Amino acid sequence: DAGVIQSPRHEVTEMGQEVTLRCKPISGHDYLFWYRQTMMRGLELLIYFNNNVPIDDSGMPEDRFSAKMPNASFSTLKIQPSEPRDSAVYFCASSLGGPSTFGSGTRLTVV
Amino acid sequence: LAKTTQPISMDSYEGQEVNITCSHNNIATNDYITWYQQFPSQGPRFIIQGYKTKVTNEVASLFIPADRKSSTLSLPRVSLSDTAVYYCLVGYLSGGYNKLIFGAGTRLAVHP
Numbered sequence: 001d002a003g004v005i006q007s008p009r010h011e012v013t014e015m016g017q018e019v020t021l022r023c024k025p026i027s028g029h030d031y032l033f034w035y036r037q038t039m040m041r042g043l044e045l046l047i048y049f050n051n052n053v054p055i056d057d058s059g060m061p062e063d064r065f066s067a068k069m070p071n072a073s074f075s076t077l078k079i080q081p082s083e084p085r086d087s088a089v090y091f092c093a094s095s096l097g098g099p100s101t102f103g104s105g106t107r108l109t110v111v
Numbered sequence: 112l113a114k115t116t117q118p119i120s121m122d123s124y125e126g127q128e129v130n131i132t133c134s135h136n137n138i139a140t141n142d143y144i145t146w147y148q149q150f151p152s153q154g155p156r157f158i159i160q161g162y163k164t165k166v167t168n169e170v171a172s173l174f175i176p177a178d179r180k181s182s183t184l185s186l187p188r189v190s191l192s193d194t195a196v197y198y199c200l201v202g203y204l205s206g207g208y209n210k211l212i213f214g215a216g217t218r219l220a221v222h223p
Contacts, residue, residue: 042216102155
C-alpha cells in the first residue's frame, strides 16, 4: 500500500484565496483525521470522519475551514478565505480504529 | 481528559539506551498509551501501544507500572537516525479521537 497520500506537498497562496488540501487514506481504513501542526500550537486535531461521516469537528478553528469526505478514498480540507495565520503543515491520517498512519503533510504558506 | 507530561528535550549518544518517561496522572480505566515518532518534514509515525505491564516490538519497549500513572518508552542502542520528536498519547480509541491529544513531545537528539 502506498500509505496515506496528500496533495499538494507545498502550497503558497495569497491571503483571501481559497485553498483545497486533498487526502487519499489507506484503502480499507474507516477513520480519517485532519491535523494541523504549527510551532506555537503543536499538533491539533481539526476533524475526523468515520465511514465518511464527520464525527467531531470541534477542532476546526472557524467557519472558514470545511472538510468533506465524499467517498471512502478521498477527503478534502478547504480554507476560504485563507489568512496568513493559517500557515502551517496540515496532516491527514487514517486508521482502522487503532493507531493512525499519517501522510507526509501539506505545507501551506499564506502570504 | 488525560493530560500527559514529558520532558521537552533529551540528549543521548549512539549506542546508548534511551528512556523517555511520560506522566499521565488522570489516565482512565479504558485508556491506552500510545507513542509516536516524528522526523522533520514528516508525519508522526506509530511506534508502540500498551495498556499495562510491558510491551515490546522490533523498535522499542513500553513499560507501564501497575498504577498506570506513567509510562516509559525505551529505545535500545539508539543511532543518529533516532533523532526525532517523540509523543506520548493517552486515550481510548472507541471513545472519540478528540481524546487523543498530542502534547509538545520530547525532542531527542542523538550525538555521534
